[in-house]
Amino acid sequence: MQTHFVRMLVLFVLVNAVHCGPVLIWHSKVESKSVFPRISQHEFINEIKTLLETKMVAAFLYKRLSLKSFRCESCFPFLSQQTPAFFYANVERAEKALLTLNVTAHLKASNDGNLNAPLSCKVGTLYTISLNVLSRSSNPLRSCDDVIKAITQASGCADVAYMFLGTQGETVEPIGHLHQHNQLSFYFTEFQLQTADDVETIQLQSMNVSGMDPILTVEFQANNTNASLTFSVLLSNGYFEIKSFKYNDTQYYVTDLYAPQTSSYSCGKISLHKDKETIILRRVQMQYDKDKRVGDFRFKDAWTCEAFTSPAIISALFVTVILLTALFVGIGMLMSVQPPTKYESPGGRNLYIHVRD
Template sequence: MMSNCVLAVLCLVVTLICVQASDVPVFIWGKPSVTYVPALSQYKTSEFSALIESQSGADTFTLVFVEDSLSSEDLSQCKLGTQTCFRNLANLNRKSYLPNVQNPLDTFDVEDKNVQIVKVSEDGTLSERVTPKGGAVVILNLQGDDFASHDALIDNLYNRFRAEFDKTLAIYTAKTPSFSYPTLIRQRRQAKQDTPQPDMKTFTVENTFIIAYEKFSAGASDQDITEVSFNKIDKTDSNSSDPGTLQIELNGPGGVLVFNFLLSQGSWQIVGVKFDNTDYHLRHRVDVNQHFSYHCNRLEYFTVDGKKRILFEEVQLQPHWESEGTEKFTRFGDAWDCIGFTSPGILTGLFLVAIFIFIGAYGITWMMDIRTMDRYDDPKGKTIIVSAAE
């Protein structure tokens, strides 16, 4: 019995919150017979329709001011300095406020010939001519999201039409709520979509070499370098007969890039890079385990005089020597990244820790050297005399 009660309460709470998530506030004013309702009342569409029918009739001209989105939070939190954005609406003497009305616009049949839909521009211009008459309904769609200017437009339009037709009923509401209420509905968790990866360019020499990079650029060091594209890769015969050497050549309309690799003592190295017959040198040596690939977000080479440079962005490469085994070389091995194990921030932290340790140890040794008194002065006896030797 208790579990059934708890389940019923939970279902009621979920229903109330879900309904509230689609509700919008409504202001009604203009006719002296407008009924005051409790501030916490919640109206369904049918109940709101009955309320409007009781206030309007064949002799009533109805104005419906509609925002794209509006919630009770907008009415209470929108401020201009210390004053509310809805000053004119707040100064109305007789008005009804319904904080939660479910789809209030469904009350009005847009296909009815007595219902006219008009757009109100930000300067107050109407898209169509409006003639106030009994039984007519005009839905005025407000443009933009400036509540303060909309409050002034509503006041001006209402006073203008009220001067032409005395029995005018005004309604201020919105199409959708602007505030998302939390719900107790359990939703299925979905994995976030992966961020689209950049367009990587990949070149391979069968069972010999793989390189993948996002962008390659070349130019003067003191200027913006330009991107260079390649469309062909080849393994070339190096000048040395050493089987531990490998030379790879990338060709394209922008130039020719040559890599020279050396396999020595279980690791491979980049021993030379040449672009358009000009030698380039890396400031940090590339020396990687034989079965590892090399990855770097910015692999930058300079000429000896430092006037020219080439740059690989997000590059990963790996040479392969056929003597390593008969298995085909088709993908990268584990990546050895160009970022060092010890960064400047880590070194700074270690240096500061060492200073604090030194200061703390020095202070502790001083405190350990403090000696307590072994003789005390007796106020009734003879004064203690301490000689210089002591």
């Protein structure tokens, strides 16, 4: 059984998908899945719901678990002996799928295999057990196997299904928001307020545009605070420009935030500082339409905030110039090599060159 388990897991290492992770399920029967196709969140959630109808489910989470982790044959002596066991190699955001269900409790395990709260062994309950504290041990994977063994044996639950899954690479890009009012379109994915102690994500909504050419005033209301984000758009000489943002009575000044009216403005991250506070706008794209929008909306060609003279580009140009200089000098030296005009006669007198000071 152990040899078969290791061979199957080595095969699964060949599979690698973005935002997917491995899930090992034992002590219960689930539907077998093919190795290579990605298992969607919907499929995985349906499997968990089926288990919850007759069993308690306990999911062990370890953030550094990946497909490559199972190449270690000696790391999982306990898990390799479990039967029946099912291995899903490519589950799409498995931890996120668990969180969509009604989780009874989020527990943490200690190095000696104790939980901060007991398991109730009640059918229909779902527990997540974090093993991230074991990342500091000398052999984290072996420690995970030992702690899982200690917890499962101490629980004494009969009708239970266990899972072991990884959470590495589970970051998800926030959903963007497109706001449009009159002739202005503004898109962003996230707005944050960063202080010395915390980073708070602010939800902006209800964009309102007032004023007339050449100055438009834009205001966003924040739904989780009483503050608002406002800025002015200056229309001049075929360009639109923003010079400052105002949030929570604090003015944040910005430079080089402009674009032609025939293009849109795009920037991956706008970060503005004032005293000990910072406001951050991510994935920003805005556009001013001189004429009324008709049909399906699409942003015009982007005028990006990445300047050509960025530090990375300057460094690359500098290194390129040095390498080209060395190359040309070397080629010139090779081209200047010439054969000697005189040769010494083997049977004659040696050639002496007298040098006078």
